[in-house]
Amino acid sequence: MTESAGRATVIVIPQPTLNGPLHVGHLSGPFIAADIAARAARGRGERVFTLAGVDVHPNFVMSKAENRGVEVHQMVADYRSQIKVAFDLARIGCDTFLDPEQPDFEQAINLMLNQMLDAGSLEMREMVLHRCADCGRTLHHAYVVGKCPSCGSGANGLSCEPCGGFTSAATLVQPSCARCGGDPTPMVATVAVLRLENHRDQLIAEWTRAELPPRVRSVVAQYLTAPLPDYPVAYPTDWGIEGTGALSGLRIDFPAELGLSYLYGPAHALDPAAAGLTGWVEAWQQHFSGLWHFNGIDNAFYFAVLYPAVFAAAGVGRPTMRGATVNELFLLEGLKFSSSRNHALWANEFLAAEDAELVRLFLSWHRPDRYETNFTDEAFRAFSDYVRPLLAGSAAGAGLPVQLAAGELERAEQSLRLVSLDPAMALRCLLAALSAGQGRDSVALAALTGR
């Protein structure tokens, strides 16, 4: 990072869940766009800090291992290495890479939660959860399915993909066990709870000032009138970081872990001597101005409600969410990517076989930002044939009049700002400039290709 004035913005490259390798649809969403935005910001001399990692603790991981009949830790190791290969080949860089299986990381998360309990910003109390009447699993996240209470779509116990709303075993309509089909039965458990309602004022300050797309605004707007849920951050289940201290016997909720990772990860990276909740909060406040999330719309509740509340409960006394860039779905030859149906183009394999620059550029060209877009091999081949000579400089003079090139380059670079980031626009402007023989040393070309 450069030592220019001001604190850095943390760009969050979301940690992929280790229940499969990355496919090209993932790359087209948050991953390449976050890297492009970070490179462009650095090219303008702005301070950014990129955080990446992997996500081991959603019970989607355990479910996948059970479905495949493989040992879960071996499966996690295999997917982790495939994802790291994909990141490297796609030139997705980061300032810190969080591995949640490292003992230091697990200890830090446990320490922060225990200190938040001591400070009274979390409370231990009895809460009604649900478990499966047949298999006994605690029904949360991947273990429960039902219908979204807001839009009626099929959803799991994490969020509703079509509307982005929050879901849980308690809020889903007609919930059942996703593992065995059993009925939910209530159980009273002593759990650690974050009362989101306690942070309403700060959340409203966050929502007022953050640069949020309209679809994210519609998810948070419902909470202007509806009560914010009491959110359990540790509870009895069979997957997740094992709690210590006051949390012994419980597992830590993975979105709560993610929220804390955005505090601990950057703070620890820039100030390794800082320790404990107070130390990490001070280091974070000293070095960072806020967070910018890249994510799918289905995670809107988590990055726009839960994570800011986690920061507030941890003691960061100012709004931290600068904004979010979201994406819609990317289809493969007209159908949803599906690892269970093996309808996928794996990122590590595709990038190993193709020119990474052309892959980055094509996924920017067709980025599913405003609407669902579709990958076809035919379009990728046609795009590659069109763009290769422009990148090589051998097509100059065939296109845009040279007098218009500077304007196109200006628009390309303006389209790579975090606020209203538009890689598809930036690329079209850049290609026009290249066709006039300009732009081969531009920030836009370097950011889009990852050179």
Ligand SMILES: [Zn+2]
């Ligand atoms: Zn069950």
Ligand SMILES: [Zn+2]
């Ligand atoms: Zn919904």
